[in-house]
Amino acid sequence: MKAAELIEKRQPQWSELEQYVHSFQYGSRQKLTGAQMNRFAALYRAACADLALADSYSLPPDTVQYLHDLVAQSHNQLYRADRMRISNWLPVLMYDVPHRVFHDKSVRVVFVLFWGMFFLSMWLSYEDTIWPQFDNQPILSDFIASVDQMHSDAGITMQGGRHATLDSPGFYIWNNVNLCLKTFVEGILIIPGLVFTMFNSYLFGGTFGYYARPDAPVDVYNNLVNWATGHLVFEFAALILATAAGVKLGMSWINTKGLTRKASLQKNGMETIPIIGCAIVMMILAAFIEGWIAPSDAPYWVRFTIMILSLVSIIGYFIVLGIRQGGRHEIR
Helix, strand or coil, rough: HHHHCCCEHHHHHHHHHHHHHHHHHHHHHHHHHHHHHHHHHCCCCHHHHHHHHHHHCCCCEEEEEEHHHHHHHHHHHHHCCCCHHHHHHHHHHHHHHHHHHCEEEEEHHHHHHHHHHHHHHHHHHHCCCCCCCHHHHHHHHHHHHHHHHCCCEEEEEEEHCCCCCCCHHHHHHHHHHHHHHHHHHHHCCCHHHHHHHHHHHHHHHHHHHHHCCCCCHHHHHHHHHHHHCHHHHHHHHHHHHHHHHHHHHHHHHHHCCCCCCHHHHHHHEEEEEHHHHHHHHHHHHHHHHHHHHHHHHHHHHHHHHHHHHHHHHHHHHHHHHHHHHCCCCCCC
C-alpha cells in the first residue's frame, strides 16, 4: 500500500480519534458509553499500529509527527483516570505489553546475541578439543574458580551451610533490580550494553559447559545445578529485556525515523516502559526463588518444576500472547 493510499484510508479513523481526545480534554469521559470507550481504545491501538509501520510505508515526516502527537495525547487520555482499576490495566497487561515486547526488534537482536554467545561458550568449554584450555581464559578461569569455591561441599560448609530465612529475598531484590537498571543504562550507550550482556552470557555459558564435562568436580556440578535451577530462567530473560530496552532508547537518538530527536526519544521512551517493567518484575520473581528455594532443602523435582513453570509462563506471555494479539490493531 502506498503512503497516499494509507493516509486516505486511515484519515477518517485518525480524525475520529482526534474528536475523542478533544471531547476528553474539554468534556467528561463519564458521559461516554462502554461501547464508545471500547471504540476509543480500538482507534488508539490502530493509530499505534499505523505509527509503528510509518517507516515501512514511508509516510511523510509531518504525518509521522501528527501520528506521534495523536498517539501520545490518546494514551494520556485513555489512562489518565481510574488508573488503579483492574479493568483498565488488564487490556494493557494482556494485550499491549506482550505484543510490544514480542515484536520489538531490539529484543530479538539481544535475544539472539545472548543465547548465541551462551551456547557457543558452553560448547567451547565442554568440547575442550576444539579450543584447548578455553576454560583457562583469564577472566573465565577466575569466575569458574569463584564458583568452585562457592558451590563445593567444602565451600558450602565453610559458609555455614545454606538456609532460607523469611528476609532472604530482600538482598536479592535489591541486587537484581540494581543490576537490571545498570544493564538498562548501559544499553542506552548501545555498544557497552551489548558487550556487558554478552560478556555475562560468555561467563555463564563457559561455566556451565565446564561443569558438564566428565572430569569436572561432581559435588560442584550437583550443588551448582541444584542452586541455579529455577531462578536463572527469570534472570536471563530479565537481562535480555533490560539490555534491549536500553538499546532501543539509545537507537532512537541515532535513527529518528523522520521525527525530531526529542519526539523520537519520547516515542521510544514510552515503548521501553513495558520492556524494562517486565525485566524488573522478572528480576523480583527470580529474587524470591533465589532467596527462598535455592538455599532450601527442597528436592530437585520442586526446583525443576519451578524452572519449567517459569519457562512456560515466559513463552506463554511473551510469545503466545504476543503472536495471538498481533492482528487486533486493525480496524475495518
